[in-house]
Amino acid sequence: MSDMSTIIQLADVRKQYGNDGVTTEVLHGINLTLQQGEFSALIGPSGSGKSTLLNIIGLLEQPTSGVIRVSGRDTGTLPDEELTKLRGRSIGFVFQFHHLIPAFSALENVMMPLMLEAGRPTPLQRERAAALLTRVGLADRLSFKPAKLSGGQQQRVAIARALAANPPLILADEPTGNLDTAAADEIFKLLFEVNQESGTTFLIVTHDPRLAKRCRRVIELVDGQIVA
Amino acid sequence: MLAVKKTMRIEWLLAVRFLKEGRAQSFFMLGGVTMGVGVIVFLTSLITGLQRSIIEKTLGTQAHVVMRSPDDEARRIIKPDSTLSVSANIERRAQRLSSILQWQQIMRELEKRPEVTAVSPLVAGPSFAIRGNATKSVALMGIDQEKYTRIVPMASFMKEGEFRISANDAAVGTDLARELGVTLGDKIRLQTADGRSETITVAGIFDVGIRDLNRRWVFITLRSAQNLLDLVGGVSSIDVTVRDLFKAEVIGAQLAQQTGLTAESWMKTNAQLMVGLKSQSASSYMIQFFVIISVAFGITSVLVVSVIQKSREVGILRAMGCSRRRIRHIFLLQGGVVGLIGSLLGCGLGALLVTFFASTARNPDGTPIFPVVLEPGMFLIAAAVATVTGILAAAAPAVRAAKLDPVVAIRNV
Ligand SMILES: Nc1ncnc2c1ncn2[C@@H]1O[C@H](COP(=O)(O)OP(=O)(O)O)[C@@H](O)[C@H]1O
Numbered sequence: 001m002s003d004m005s006t007i008i009q010l011a012d013v014r015k016q017y018g019n020d021g022v023t024t025e026v027l028h029g030i031n032l033t034l035q036q037g038e039f040s041a042l043i044g045p046s047g048s049g050k051s052t053l054l055n056i057i058g059l060l061e062q063p064t065s066g067v068i069r070v071s072g073r074d075t076g077t078l079p080d081e082e083l084t085k086l087r088g089r090s091i092g093f094v095f096q097f098h099h100l101i102p103a104f105s106a107l108e109n110v111m112m113p114l115m116l117e118a119g120r121p122t123p124l125q126r127e128r129a130a131a132l133l134t135r136v137g138l139a140d141r142l143s144f145k146p147a148k149l150s151g152g153q154q155q156r157v158a159i160a161r162a163l164a165a166n167p168p169l170i171l172a173d174e175p176t177g178n179l180d181t182a183a184a185d186e187i188f189k190l191l192f193e194v195n196q197e198s199g200t201t202f203l204i205v206t207h208d209p210r211l212a213k214r215c216r217r218v219i220e221l222v223d224g225q226i227v228a
Numbered sequence: 229m230l231a232v233k234k235t236m237r238i239e240w241l242l243a244v245r246f247l248k249e250g251r252a253q254s255f256f257m258l259g260g261v262t263m264g265v266g267v268i269v270f271l272t273s274l275i276t277g278l279q280r281s282i283i284e285k286t287l288g289t290q291a292h293v294v295m296r297s298p299d300d301e302a303r304r305i306i307k308p309d310s311t312l313s314v315s316a317n318i319e320r321r322a323q324r325l326s327s328i329l330q331w332q333q334i335m336r337e338l339e340k341r342p343e344v345t346a347v348s349p350l351v352a353g354p355s356f357a358i359r360g361n362a363t364k365s366v367a368l369m370g371i372d373q374e375k376y377t378r379i380v381p382m383a384s385f386m387k388e389g390e391f392r393i394s395a396n397d398a399a400v401g402t403d404l405a406r407e408l409g410v411t412l413g414d415k416i417r418l419q420t421a422d423g424r425s426e427t428i429t430v431a432g433i434f435d436v437g438i439r440d441l442n443r444r445w446v447f448i449t450l451r452s453a454q455n456l457l458d459l460v461g462g463v464s465s466i467d468v469t470v471r472d473l474f475k476a477e478v479i480g481a482q483l484a485q486q487t488g489l490t491a492e493s494w495m496k497t498n499a500q501l502m503v504g505l506k507s508q509s510a511s512s513y514m515i516q517f518f519v520i521i522s523v524a525f526g527i528t529s530v531l532v533v534s535v536i537q538k539s540r541e542v543g544i545l546r547a548m549g550c551s552r553r554r555i556r557h558i559f560l561l562q563g564g565v566v567g568l569i570g571s572l573l574g575c576g577l578g579a580l581l582v583t584f585f586a587s588t589a590r591n592p593d594g595t596p597i598f599p600v601v602l603e604p605g606m607f608l609i610a611a612a613v614a615t616v617t618g619i620l621a622a623a624a625p626a627v628r629a630a631k632l633d634p635v636v637a638i639r640n641v
């Protein structure tokens with residue numbers, strides 16, 4: 001079923017919340033395949049399960065049933081240590097609320113996935129992080145702590161961080177949800193450019209139809225089911 | 229700012245950064261450890277110093293082990309039971325003092341043992357010291373000067389003259405000298421109950437710090453004492469010192485078995501003192517134990533709060549490829565680092581306190597009441613205990629942090 005260019009494959013993925021008596025099913029049998037280099041938008045009304053789906057794809061959350069394959073590999077039986085390694089290598093995250101680590105500078109935040117992978121910081125990591133921050137237009141903000149950066153700048157740092165380990169897939173949960181229109185446009189443009197440059201696959205949750213329209217593929221989720 | 233230590237592992241980097249970030253929390257944890265370790269160091273060096281000086285004072289005039297003839301022992305046990313004064317008298321006539329006869333050979337055997345540091349023969353017994361019309365009851369101490377001074381450093385107790393024991397020369401205590409009205413060079417007649425007597429010349433006057441001994445001890449040669457006490461060829465006891473003075477009891481038992489003599493260790497002679505020292509140590513350990521426990525609780529409660537506050541960061545780290553194990557290590561390290569740094573500060577604080585305390589507590593003559601004992605070993609132990617305590621105290625918060633669901637942390641901003 002999966003060919004060389006399939007990055008993520010979901011088969012009949014269900015997610016239920018609650019355990020004693022009252023369970024609600026948030027995702028009802030999702031089948032989804034993401035190909036390498038795709039730039040897709042995930043849209044849908046609030047509460048339709050977009051974030052849940054993204055977290056499951058990102059191996060942060062276990063589905064109640066169903067199969068998730070990352071590069072053809074079934075992730076259902078992997079222990080935490082393996083799952084963590086796979087996540088670090090294959091998936092970059094950009095969250096709505098930036099989620100940078102306040103105690104670390106912009107540069108160190110970008111280095112974080114690399115440091116976690118290598119076990120310790122190296123000069124090479126620093127070079128790569130500086131290059132990425134330069135790429136997102138923050139060459140002069142390397143040593144700034146997150147609190148000293150604007151919302152748009154923080155989101156750029158988060159994007160640079162997601163790119164740091166050069167993962168084949170980047171998941172972004174409403175990356176522009178917190179920004180004004182101009183800043184949102186800038187961020188979207190940046191993501192699009194990275195996709196063009198490096199062929200990184202993107203799955204972006206947004207409920208801004210204006211932005212969704214610019215994506216090549218639009219996946220619509222309503223009440224836990226993919227309708228388009 | 230940019231400088232990231234190249235060699236620092238990521239767990240360390242995160243642990244140290246989290247500690248630096250939570251400045252107030254780290255300060256309170258450090259303060260707790262510092263004070264706890266300070267109290268422990270203070271208490272330990274105080275009690276060690278106190279006990280050491282008490283033991284030193286006690287053992288200044290005592291051998292660690294005294295070996296005696298077994299029938300001497302038996303007689304001492306029987307004596308109180310013998311109601312007939314006649315039989316007691318007969319016994320005393322027959323043998324004034326029971327003696328160790330092959331003492332030279334026994335001493336050679338004892339000297340061979342590695343744990344024995346000095347061996348000295350002693351002929352001790354009662355006598356009268358007479359000068360003019362003053363008569364005092366004294367204890368004759370017949371010794372081999374060279375051997376005896378290796379057990380009791382008499383030279384350091386001399387007030388006048390020197391500790392020189394020979395056929396004519398003897399040493400007496402300050403109190404006896406005063407009571408008899410003698411000074412250096414004066415003669416004293418020693419006379420025993422059965423009429424034997426000898427005249428000695430005072431060559432030295434000592435003060436061993438114990439009035440009763442200053443009043444009673446008269447040091448003469450082994451031969452003179454043997455003559456006076458009718459013990460020719462024998463000695464009444466053999467004094468022994470050992471390398472580890474707290475093993476005196478055990479070694480004494482071994483020596484007794486080897487020689488067939490009885491052995492009495494200083495610990496048994498001073499049983500009361502030992503009980504006192506032991507209960508003092510026990511209560512000190514008890515206090516230290518509770519100090520450690522409360523320091524540990526302090527660290528745990530601060531770290532539990534810190535884990536809750538850091539749950540967002542933990543979630544982010546997990547999303548970026550940080551395993552549960554690593555999260556656990558980051559928090560364990562925080563406890564360990566706090567324990568180690570706090571213990572170093574605490575060692576300094578404790579040393580300062582005890583030095584200050586010792587400098588204020590002085591005898592009237594200005595000498596410290598007890599010597600301050602600050603041993604490197606104690607600091608090492610304190611640091612190790614505090615570090616381990618820190619890590620153990622961090623265990624519960626660390627496990628909790630590792631169990632955090634990254635999704636919950638990421639969803640709830
Ligand atoms: N941990 C949870 N426990 C119970 N219900 C949850 C939990 N997380 C999400 N939900 C519910 O699942 C549904 C989908 O949530 P979410 O995936 O966040 O939707 P979206 O991102 O599309 O707004 C919502 O009704 C939400 O209340």
Ligand SMILES: [Mg+2]
Pocket residue numbers: 050051052
């Ligand atoms: Mg959402």
